[in-house]
Amino acid sequence: MATILTSIHTLITRPFNHLTDFIELADNCERYVEAMVEADDTRDKLALCGRLSTSLSLLMPTLNDPVPPEMVDMLTIDTLPTHLPVFEPETDTLCRYCQELTQLTMSGMLTSEQQRVIEDLLFELVSYFSDRLKAPRWLRTEQGDMLL
Structure with missing residues (x-):
């Protein structure tokens, strides 16, 4: 076969x-x-x-490291791009990421170096998550509140 x-x-x-x-x-x-x-x-x-x-x-x-000279042209553009890479998961997905990393941190299965990296990642994600939850959602106007 x-x-x-x-x-x-x-x-x-x-x-x-x-x-x-x-x-x-x-x-x-x-x-x-x-x-x-x-x-x-x-x-x-x-x-x-x-x-x-x-x-x-x-x-x-x-x-x-510096970008090799032969690659500079590949990474050079004439006009700014209309789309840049962003990290914007939905809040429920972001909450799951934070929860899973918290569970992994508590598992006791990580080396001390892995533990440090996961805790750093968890810190960044929880901070981002918290900022997203507390971010303004409406703009007060004379015509009434508008969703941002």
Whole structure:
């Protein structure tokens, strides 16, 4: 029986290394996490998670490096983009993220370094969540209140 190559298999076997540029590594991270979220098989999820972790590990030490001269043109534009990356989950989803991170923090299953990172992430998310909940929702006008 012939082995059918799936898109997950293609992702898992796609080569990259410490010489892979940060744009390609970032694209890989997006592909891995998207496939991981959609995958049903636990082995596929673990393999994709491993590839994601490796890509992130390769990116981490280079994040503050200058952009290589040959990539400057690729990252230069003539007009400002109409859409910039933003993080705007719905408040119920954001609350779930905070709750799951809180449960993970309390699980006792993390190393001290993991605990610190998760607590930092939890701090940032809870602060963002709180700010979102307390943000003004209406603008008082002479015609009556308007939803922002």
